[in-house]
Amino acid sequence: MKLLSAGLLICSFFLCGCLVGPDYKRPTIAAPAAFRGQSTAEQNSFADQGWWDVYSDPLLNALIKEALTNNYDLKTAIARAKEAEAYRGIARSAYLPAVGVESGIQRDHGVFKENPELDLPSGQTGNLFLGGLATAWEVDLWGRIRRSNEAANAEYLATEEGRRGLMLALITEVAQTYLELVELDGRLAVAHDSRDAFESTHTLFSKRYGAGIVSRLQVTRAQAALSAAEGTLNDIERQVAEKENEICVLVGRNPGPVQRTTPEKEMNPPPTVPAGIPSQLLERRPDIREAEQNLRSASARIGLASANFFPRFGLTALLGSVSPELSAVTSGTADIWALAASLSGPVFTGGRLTNERRAAVDVFDQAKSQYSQSALRAFREVSDALVASQKLSTVEAQQKAEVAALTDSVTIARRRYLGGLASYYEVLEAQQLLYPSEISLSETSRDRRLAIVDLYRALGGGWNFDNTQWTNGHP
Numbered sequence: 309m310k311l312l313s314a315g316l317l318i319c320s321f322f323l324c325g326c327l328v329g330p331d332y333k334r335p336t337i338a339a340p341a342a343f344r345g346q347s348t349a350e351q352n353s354f355a356d357q358g359w360w361d362v363y364s365d366p367l368l369n370a371l372i373k374e375a376l377t378n379n380y381d382l383k384t385a386i387a388r389a390k391e392a393e394a395y396r397g398i399a400r401s402a403y404l405p406a407v408g409v410e411s412g413i414q415r416d417h418g419v420f421k422e423n424p425e426l427d428l429p430s431g432q433t434g435n436l437f438l439g440g441l442a443t444a445w446e447v448d449l450w451g452r453i454r455r456s457n458e459a460a461n462a463e464y465l466a467t468e469e470g471r472r473g474l475m476l477a478l479i480t481e482v483a484q485t486y487l488e489l490v491e492l493d494g495r496l497a498v499a500h501d502s503r504d505a506f507e508s509t510h511t512l513f514s515k516r517y518g519a520g521i522v523s524r525l526q527v528t529r530a531q532a533a534l535s536a537a538e539g540t541l542n543d544i545e546r547q548v549a550e551k552e553n554e555i556c557v558l559v560g561r562n563p564g565p566v567q568r569t570t571p572e573k574e575m576n577p578p579p580t581v582p583a584g585i586p587s588q589l590l591e592r593r594p595d596i597r598e599a600e601q602n603l604r605s606a607s608a609r610i611g612l613a614s615a616n617f618f619p620r621f622g623l624t625a626l627l628g629s630v631s632p633e634l635s636a637v638t639s640g641t642a643d644i645w646a647l648a649a650s651l652s653g654p655v656f657t658g659g660r661l662t663n664e665r666r667a668a669v670d671v672f673d674q675a676k677s678q679y680s681q682s683a684l685r686a687f688r689e690v691s692d693a694l695v696a697s698q699k700l701s702t703v704e705a706q707q708k709a710e711v712a713a714l715t716d717s718v719t720i721a722r723r724r725y726l727g728g729l730a731s732y733y734e735v736l737e738a739q740q741l742l743y744p745s746e747i748s749l750s751e752t753s754r755d756r757r758l759a760i761v762d763l764y765r766a767l768g769g770g771w772n773f774d775n776t777q778w779t780n781g782h783p
Contacts, residue, residue: 339589708749
């Protein structure tokens with residue numbers, strides 16, 4: 309009984325062994341109590357919503373789905389994750405013994421004359437056939453294989469988080485580019501109105517100049533304003549085409565036109581955008597989670613480098629047949645077997661193992677700093693988006709009032725000019741103030757919507773949905 313207990317204890321030691329190197333522990337991140345720009349931390353978060361609920365425009369949603377299906381950068385990330393999964397499987401295979409086939413044919417003269425069981429006459433030439441199975445297994449005494457698996461698994465999870473991060477970035481980029489395109493359509497409409505207004509003024513002055521009512525100076529000033537308006541119009545049309553091409557590349561199409569909503573359709577952001585609790589970012593942001601998996605892998609590789617200092621214990625076995633007759637090999641009448649154990653370890657490596665462990669520690673320190681920096685950057689991005697959303701709403705309201713006042717001033721100036729109470733310069737000045745203000749209002753409205761897009765990405769939006777739900781666009 310005592311002998312059996314001792315045998316079980318030895319087997320348990322061989323099978324489990326000890327685990328050298330540090331066990332992973334997440335670094336402490338000093339998360340703020342609330343984001344800057346957030347009055348109080350809310351339990352609910354804007355990130356809990358799916359992108360299909362955040363972006364209510366059906367045309368935009370269709371483009372996002374197309375991008376999540378066809379984008380080539382995302383396909384590359386998916387293939388990279390599959391590659392890492394395969395490497396994880398390779399690492400896991402070290403837990404099991406490797407089994408292979410051993411076979412051979414040999415012809416020699418007198419080599420086996422001292423072995424009477426092979427029935428070879430002394431000094432004669434003969435054949436020798438060998439066939440069987442050989443196996444080898446490394447006992448993971450010091451955790452080298454376990455640390456290798458821990459590192460491979462973390463690297464696989466890091467690529468999965470990288471894939472999730474790319475999906476979120478792709479959704480954000482499509483939404484941003486789409487909103488910029490819609491804003492360019494609105495700016496294009498303003499440019500058309502500006503060109504038409506200056507063209508009308510130029511026509512009016514040309515007729516009055518022909519009738520000798522006004523001087524040529526007014527005609528040339530009107531012509532300059534018209535040319536500037538036409539130049540602006542052509543430049544915006546160029547930007548529209550480039551923005552359409554950008555969207556096409558994101559969704560995996562050849563460059564061409566893109567269907568979108570009209571600028572008149574308001575694309576207002578949700579009425580409330582709770583940011584949630586800052587510490588939740590550590591669990592939700594794909595880039596932070598990716599950085600943590602890289603840190604976990606680096607920690608495991610310290611253990612792997614430490615295990616290389618210790619000897620490796622291996623078991624090998626052979627089971628098969630050997631005979632000068634092939635029929636004896638295949639019929640199993642000439643069986644052979646062998647069992648062996650091996651122990652090998654480093655004695656002198658010229659400092660290689662020591663430096664490998666030092667390098668592993670340095671990689672861990674780098675990964676730890678990158679993890680902390682990722683968290684700090686995330687806190688800043690959320691704060692920037694919150695402040696931008698709040699301030700741009702105020703700026704937009706002020707600019708709307710400015711545009712309304714300047715629109716009235718253009719109408720009044722035209723009436724005064726036609727009534728002979730003011731010169732053309734008063735009309736021109738009013739127009740030249742109005743159209744840039746309309747452009748500024750359009751840009752501010754766009755930036756206010758983009759701030760919400762940035763906030764959704766910064767919070768790790770859609771963190772609670774899986775890849776299939778993200779791609780299909782519904783829970």
